[in-house]
């Protein structure tokens with residue numbers, strides 16, 4: 001090992017960021033794993049506090065022949081942040097909100113470092129209180145009062161709010177509200193990126209665009225030009241978090257969703273939007289699946305008029321599981337006693353509207369329900385804080401139940417995990433997609449539970465293996481299901497990314513040629529293949 005890194009030390013040396021090496025690493029092992037529970041190893045952990053220190057750390061990695069795994073909050077579930085030797089570059093100390101900006105059109109932007117936690121940013125925007133505002137420019141501080149009055153928010157909402165902003169950008173994170181607001185990508189206005197050689201790039205939306213053939217020429221700060229080509233594979237007409245973005249011409253979009261393989265995003269500027277005045281949650285019940293899915297299509301046709309932010313599904317298997325939870329745990333289950341046996345399929349809506357429109361929106365919704373023979377009187381509707389909180393708890397009771405079941409099985413078979421699918425299809429394939437799970441998983445005799453973002457035709461069907469044989473069977477079947485989803489024009493990795501665990505899904509989606517195009521982009525920004533070892537392209 002060369003360079004000026006102190007062996008077995010946690011002390012900053014020679015202007016370098018804090019670097020942890022040698023025996024000291026044994027008490028830093030949480031940096032070697034993420035929520036996938038896969039464990040890796042590394043030679044060094046760097047904890048930079050600014051972009052200059054990031055650049056120094058990657059140069060130091062190059063000198064030592066280390067690859068670099070960028071680490072956000074490690075909430076990812078595809079092992080993308082799990083190191084494979086080399087350097088772990090943790091952005092957790094770069095956790096400051098740096099200021100606000102308002103453009104000539106009146107749009108607001110928040111500028112923050114990558115290590116800021118999503119939940120912290122959301123809370124600050126809601127309360128209008130930023131711990132770092134004392135260090136802001138005068139212009140930013142002046143905008144704070146306006147921001148408070150404007151009641152703005154940042155919509156991307158992966159369920160896990162402890163994720164870092166950099167991680168959500170690197171994964172183009174999405175969630176339930178993606179139905180109404182889209183994923184992370186459209187909210188990223190600018191970013192600062194440190195490349196593998198330690199050089200820096202400032203990217204702004206619309207600034208560096210490829211031509212009609214996809215060719216781009218990106219000028220680096222030292223005047224050199226990077227000539228590259230946007231990928232040409234078709235981007236699925238669905239949510240997708242699989243590979244470098246090919247659905248547009250903005251070079252910055254290559255970095256969004258690149259899973260730490262092209263550069264280190266040190267700070268970003270994010271667009272904020274007005275928070276709706278009224279927030280309503282509605283749970284509608286249907287006797288059969290076919291009508292529940294028709295309801296989803298009908299809702300989509302009126303998504304704007306109904307102010308729909310999220311449309312989520314609870315299959316009959318999910319509601320049965322929740323009824324059983326109620327039977328076992330009573331009121332503490334979070335499941336209300338009024339979840340009657342004939343409430344077979346649930347469609348859950350988040351609605352955002354103005355106070356003036358609230359009545360009209362609810363009447364319109366009743367009309368849609370009636371037009372399909374439903375009973376609006378049986379819906380649960382939450383318009384106030386306390387009832388919304390109860391419905392939120394109800395929603396969360398399902399993943400909790402699933403995790404509890406798996407924990408029980410793992411006590412006997414520690415190698416078994418749940419297999420949560422993460423695939424989306426275009427609108428017109430929804431029925432075929434849902435039927436596919438029932439046919440294939442039913443025929444295999446596997447236990448599963450159906451729920452998720454049905455508005456985006458994106459269900460997290462959770463296969464719940466009862467033993468290692470079923471686990472192996474479920475895993476093999478997942479790949480076959482992914483093939484069918486790709487044939488439907490969908491994405492086999494809609495929101496959790498490819499990481500290290502689904503690299504075989506990438507070629508399935510974009511073919512060998514597509515993977516080669518991705519490799520060419522990777523070689524342009526990271527010629528020695530240092531960043532994100534074994535992630536995305538394996």
Ligand SMILES: Cc1cc2nc3c(=O)[nH]c(=O)nc-3n(C[C@H](O)[C@H](O)[C@H](O)COP(=O)(O)OP(=O)(O)OC[C@H]3O[C@@H](n4cnc5c(N)ncnc54)[C@H](O)[C@@H]3O)c2cc1C
Pocket residue numbers: 034035069070071072073074075076077080081091114157158159160162163164165166167168169170171172173174175176258259260261263264265266495496532535
């Ligand atoms: C309970 C649970 C629910 C979840 N629900 C959702 C969901 O609904 N939707 C969703 O999209 N995801 C979900 N996730 C997955 C995860 O939260 C997201 O992928 C999140 O965006 C990861 O952020 P992170 O900071 O934890 O990134 P990490 O896990 O640390 O890293 C993820 C990837 O991003 C790269 N990276 C991190 N920071 C940077 C940076 N600054 N610059 C460049 N690359 C970087 C890493 O190298 C790695 O490749 C869920 C996870 C859990 C545990």
